[in-house]
Amino acid sequence: MLVKILRQCHLMIAAITAILLLCICISGALLVYGHELQRALAPSEWRVTPQTQTLRLSELVTEVEKHTGSHIRQIRLQDEPDLAWQVFLNDMTAVNLNPYTGEVIKHYRYSETFYGVIMLFHRWLLYKNDDGERPFKVFISIASLMLIIEILIGLWLWLKPKKPLKRLRINWKAKPKVLLYQLHITLGVICSLPLILIAFSGMTFHWKDATQAVVKTLTFSNITKVEAPKIEQTGPLVSVDKAYQTILDNLDGAKLQRLSFAHNNALMSGRVQLENEFFPHSMRWVDMNTGQLVKKFDAVDQSAATATWNFRYVFHVGSFGGHFTKILWLILTLLPVFLVISGGYFYVKRQRKGKKS
Template sequence: MRKKRTPRYYIGQIHLWLGLVSGLVVLIVSVTGCLFVFQKEITEALHPRWYYCVAPAGNPTTLPLAGLRQTAQAALGAGHPLSTIVAYREGDRTWEFMAYKENDTALTIFGTMEYYESVFLDPYTGKVTGFRDFKYDFFSVVKYLHWSLLLNTSYGQPIVAWSTVIFVLLLLTGLVLWWPKKWTKALRDRSFKIKWKASFRRVNYDLHNVPGFYSLIPALVIAITGLLFVWPPATPPPPAFSSTPGAVAASPLDQALQTSRDSLPSSVRFGVSPAFGKEGVIYVYAYRDGETYYGYDVLQFDQYSGRLLNHLQNAKKSRMQRLVEMNYDLHVGAIAGLTGKIIAFIASLICASLPVTGFLVWYLKKYKKKTPDVGAKIA
């Protein structure tokens, strides 16, 4: 008589086939996520001149932003107009001037990016301290392999997104399969410990089962925050428009940055976006530290007069806006500092191992003869 199949059996089949379908993508996304966690620390250690300078003694004053912008634009070339500027309050940080343009009709990410470059300037002397071409930069390639498998976002990102959805289902069905049928000491040990002296089959099974359980919560956080990049809730900043040119300030960009620095003394990093078009505004994003992105203020300035048009304070944002802004820092673990990044690194490493150990569990069970292992049963 055929043995009656339980719900656990069908959950196991769902877990198996979803894992086989999505395994390769999950492996690639997890490995690249693992590599990218410490990209900031590694890049700054390898290229300190890009990011750090020596501040003059006393109470140093930086050169006008408008002049630094001209120097950076000359270094990048007239054909690559600046799109973003990153300025710092700290005296020992260089300022970054970035140019980016995309072509959304290309198949690969390399064709999509017409150019993606940064030039770094000493804000006290105006000296160019470094140049970075993100298009073929190692960590940029890692990021876009993680983001869309190096394909155009419109092609590659759905593959990554739906594989991530499947991965969330794998984590949940895996928890059901992991759950001991009875909480006896033997079954608890099997669920929470790896039996290193057992056969290869058993060790591989434990490596799939045990670390998968311990990494469940951070893995779910990483997966869900990754999905929010693809399907984010709409939280646009309030619209503002520059007035018709009248009395033009000597340097609206400098005025915008100075107003932001003076009104937000606790902010240490400022992302400045020059205005585009006749009605465009200058955007300043004021961040509270040099690495994380959540909890920032958004200021909008008239491109002609430098007058403040709107200030979206972090304290007045909705809970949804704050959650969305926190997404990147949650995704890479930066929200909890170095400890959070280490957790994200280890969790990503475990996630990368799960498709491999899971495939071996299936392969060894289906195609290899069982080897005796006293007290251990994989099936």
């Protein structure tokens, strides 16, 4: 009786979430190599000719603000010398900047780029109401949760019969229907854990408090909260070049990835990536009143919960192991599409068989 109920649940969950899961998985697959696709589609807008040295930061700031009429909020530097720097402005637009010449290559809204559209669809289904809220994002998390439940039910159904391990086999010479069934079970079981973790890591971006509680419970530790110092302007600020140089002098072997400018305060911050980090979570803060470093945070050697939480983004997108994990994640991201379609096929075949009998 329980098996029958779970089979029905397995079917119903797939049927209810099928369209949304297909959208999430396909858009997620595009995002795995989204930046590379975007650069390939319009290389002149995203790539530059490398030179021996970049311009001074103050010169770059002057060029951007003169071209756009808006102040800079953040600059995202690039590891590859032939990539344009991304500059985000206070008017919520962005520019691609040639750091060697100061040329503004492209002025745009993030939501209008190839990557931006796919990202907004993947995380929020594009919709934003008049209050700037994105109410549809909850459906993304619900679909991710349903995928986790669906996988767990599938694992239970696989484990219930005797000798479940013998069912994890693929006979490539079998009839197409039998081969499809074997692939459905085998791939679903083997890939269950990474799929659950990918789905859960996606939920962390929308259900932060609940997922943090899960992480803290499973790791028996707390997540370190990093707070920026509060620095008010007390007089003329030092030049951005001096503040920038202070951050560079205090990298301690890290790579500067993002530079945030003072906004309603006197604080410049640099987000840096240490050698043992997969993503830049370490910080450096400079008081623009004096040009001195006032605080730094190194994300390494933190609690297990903090390390797990900080790892969630690179795990979700599969970038932590270079092209190997990105290709693997591309396959994993599309796997639910195969499972939904093959499961639907088996259901239709059973229904037709039942009508004939």
